[in-house]
Amino acid sequence: MTANTISSTKEKQVPGQQAIDKKGWLRAHKWLILRRISQLSLLALFLTGPLLGVWIIKGSMASSLTLDVIPLSDPYVMLQALMSGNLPTQAGLIGVIIILVFYLLVGGRVYCSWMCPINMVTDAAAWMRRKLGLKVSSQFSRSSRYWLLGLTLILPPLTGAIVWELFNPVSLMFRGIIFGMGWAWMVIIAIFLFDLFISQRGWCGHLCPVGAFYSLLGVKSLLRVSAANRDQCDDCNDCFVVCPEPKVIRPALKGADKGISPLIDEMNCTNCGRCIDICDENVFNFTKR
Amino acid sequence: MSNKQGRGTSVESGAALTGTSSKKKATLNRRKFLGDTLKTACGAGLLGLGMGTYSRQVESTPAWVIRPPGALPEPDFSGACIRCGLCVRDCPYDMLRLAELGEPVALGTPYFIARDKPCEMCEDIPCAAVCPTNALSHELDNIDDARMGLAVLIDQEECIAFQGLRCEVCFNVCPLQGDAITIEMQHNRRSGKHAMFIPVVHSDACTGCGKCEKACILEEAAIKVLPMELAKGLVGEHYRFGWKQKKVAGKSLVTPDVEHQYNLPEGVTYDYNKGGLSLPPESQSDETPYSSNPLDSLKRLQNQESK
Ligand code: SF4
Ligand code: SF4
Ligand code: SF4
Ligand code: SF4
Numbered sequence: 001m002t003a004n005t006i007s008s009t010k011e012k013q014v015p016g017q018q019a020i021d022k023k024g025w026l027r028a029h030k031w032l033i034l035r036r037i038s039q040l041s042l043l044a045l046f047l048t049g050p051l052l053g054v055w056i057i058k059g060s061m062a063s064s065l066t067l068d069v070i071p072l073s074d075p076y077v078m079l080q081a082l083m084s085g086n087l088p089t090q091a092g093l094i095g096v097i098i099i100l101v102f103y104l105l106v107g108g109r110v111y112c113s114w115m116c117p118i119n120m121v122t123d124a125a126a127w128m129r130r131k132l133g134l135k136v137s138s139q140f141s142r143s144s145r146y147w148l149l150g151l152t153l154i155l156p157p158l159t160g161a162i163v164w165e166l167f168n169p170v171s172l173m174f175r176g177i178i179f180g181m182g183w184a185w186m187v188i189i190a191i192f193l194f195d196l197f198i199s200q201r202g203w204c205g206h207l208c209p210v211g212a213f214y215s216l217l218g219v220k221s222l223l224r225v226s227a228a229n230r231d232q233c234d235d236c237n238d239c240f241v242v243c244p245e246p247k248v249i250r251p252a253l254k255g256a257d258k259g260i261s262p263l264i265d266e267m268n269c270t271n272c273g274r275c276i277d278i279c280d281e282n283v284f285n286f287t288k289r
Numbered sequence: 290m291s292n293k294q295g296r297g298t299s300v301e302s303g304a305a306l307t308g309t310s311s312k313k314k315a316t317l318n319r320r321k322f323l324g325d326t327l328k329t330a331c332g333a334g335l336l337g338l339g340m341g342t343y344s345r346q347v348e349s350t351p352a353w354v355i356r357p358p359g360a361l362p363e364p365d366f367s368g369a370c371i372r373c374g375l376c377v378r379d380c381p382y383d384m385l386r387l388a389e390l391g392e393p394v395a396l397g398t399p400y401f402i403a404r405d406k407p408c409e410m411c412e413d414i415p416c417a418a419v420c421p422t423n424a425l426s427h428e429l430d431n432i433d434d435a436r437m438g439l440a441v442l443i444d445q446e447e448c449i450a451f452q453g454l455r456c457e458v459c460f461n462v463c464p465l466q467g468d469a470i471t472i473e474m475q476h477n478r479r480s481g482k483h484a485m486f487i488p489v490v491h492s493d494a495c496t497g498c499g500k501c502e503k504a505c506i507l508e509e510a511a512i513k514v515l516p517m518e519l520a521k522g523l524v525g526e527h528y529r530f531g532w533k534q535k536k537v538a539g540k541s542l543v544t545p546d547v548e549h550q551y552n553l554p555e556g557v558t559y560d561y562n563k564g565g566l567s568l569p570p571e572s573q574s575d576e577t578p579y580s581s582n583p584l585d586s587l588k589r590l591q592n593q594e595s596k
Contacts, residue, residue, distance in 0.1 A: 049378070055378075058374075058375065058378040058379075059373045059374055059375040059378060060372070060373050060374050062371045062372055062373035062374075063371055063373035063375060063421040063422075064373065064375070065375060065419065071421065073371075073373075073421055074371070077371045077372075078371065078421075078422070080371075081368065081369055081370075081371055081422050084368030084369070085365075085368060086365075086368060086369035086422055086423060086424070087423065088421055088422055088423075089420070089421050089422065089423055089427060091421055092421030092422055095421060140328075140329070140332075141325055141326075141329050143329065144329050144332070144333070147329050147330060147332075147333035148333060148336070150333070151333050151336065151337045151340070154337070155337060155340060155341055155344070156368060158341060159341050159344050159345065159368075160364050160365065160367075160368045161344045161347075161348065161364070161367040161368050161395075162367065162368060162369075162370070162371065162372075163340050163341060163343075163344040164340075165371070165372050165396065165397060166340070166343065166344055166347060166395065166396045167340065167396075171372060171397065172390065172396070172397075175372065175374065175387060175397055176389070176390075178374070179374055179377070179386075179387045179389075180386075180387070180389050181389065181390075182389025182390040182391045182392060183389070183390040183391035184389065184390045186390070187390065
């Protein structure tokens, strides 16, 4: 309650304006820019082969070979293949282990904010929503994604097919960019419109089973965001506005008197670092658990 | 997860007010929670039903879609292939593609169209070797054992070999020429004089690479690679062919083994493979009782009378 009254007295138009004024545009977008670079260069690494003939990584996010030696495989899709009764090859297994270890360390949903191409689409929808001042949003549970995750793992043994890969917009977009889009644009536009007009942060924040799977890898990750200087918080609310998973911030930021640690100890924090960018009081930082 | 936490705090603050209202609130919350959960569960269930049904439909791949060598049979393939595209990348001939959205092939799975670019039957089978899931089986170690499909000379009206013309292009491009395709001679009944050189595919050797389909000189190929299950028939398991059984057993299993006889005049035999009907040697002389000249017959009659 108090947060709202204070923030309205601050007479601000754009969330983040204070941070830009105080820290400069570049520093107020540092992590965002780094994330976009990460997401785009991941695509670029896969594209140098087909476009320029320089093969650095080939394959796609589902499974790839780096410099013809290092295998990397998506544990989620491999798990679905396993559920339909197929064991990975040795290279496939090594690839899964490398990726698992990586995300267990840096946080599962780093996949979302630093790798996933759909994240650029849904972030754009969220940004547009703020710009247009759209408030209406149909409500459904954030736990829906875990139901969907369960579904995508139950369908393979029932049907014998990796059913989710017929729909998965993440691989659809990634593969589309590298191998050819077909009608995949339609799905990407649909997700954008869904997030923009139907449900705020609807796809990544409520439905996507890929994000749900990776969130489970992040329960005990080493890399975390911490509201270390939470006593500096002036309740401007900006971090809540830009965070793709706003619920994860409150306990860490406001839990001082309840003895809750300032560490954002929530598997659905995507380690995107937008709260660090947007806070003009430098409340947040990346830290290790 | 975070939902539960949120509820927890609201109940706590309720408890600070009065005991009864907090209880009411708690039951309301529980009811709402149960209702929400039920709603989500039902939604997920319905979605699952839809996705499952759709996936069954997608499994029926069109006949012109050929999977790379070593691909598991269809239902298993879509359970194993993770749509990574590594096979596509490692094919040195760049002839595989991944199904895009809108194509009638399970999204993201690899296939090729023989008439566009056939499989060149690489000896080291790089496409299968790189597959991380065994969707392209690593057990395939000899490309000649691949069974991507089966070539069928499907249009015997248009194939110019059946018109009596010499073509044999499909035979000549086949990597397993002489085993997978042979040329069989047939009598040309139209001309009455010539042979027809007919390409015949043998399923025990054809890999389904599609080079023949690619090379067919017609506007639309007369020889096409079809999925095994479309191209092959299967004789009932109870069938026993006498001549095969005889070979296996070394003797006839039917007693007595009577040789087939035609009801022909003394000394005349018939064997299709030995030129058909054959007469006894003495009857093969050119002599006939009658001369080709009718006057001779007349003379002979007169002679007889004068005697
Ligand atoms: S929630 Fe799903 S779509 Fe969104 S960023 Fe994560 S993986 Fe990508
Ligand atoms: S055997 Fe060679 S030509 Fe055929 S699909 Fe595999 S890599 Fe391509
Ligand atoms: S390499 Fe294997 S898993 Fe990957 S797309 Fe090809 S068949 Fe599918
Ligand atoms: S598909 Fe055609 S070219 Fe290839 S092995 Fe079979 S008969 Fe020969």
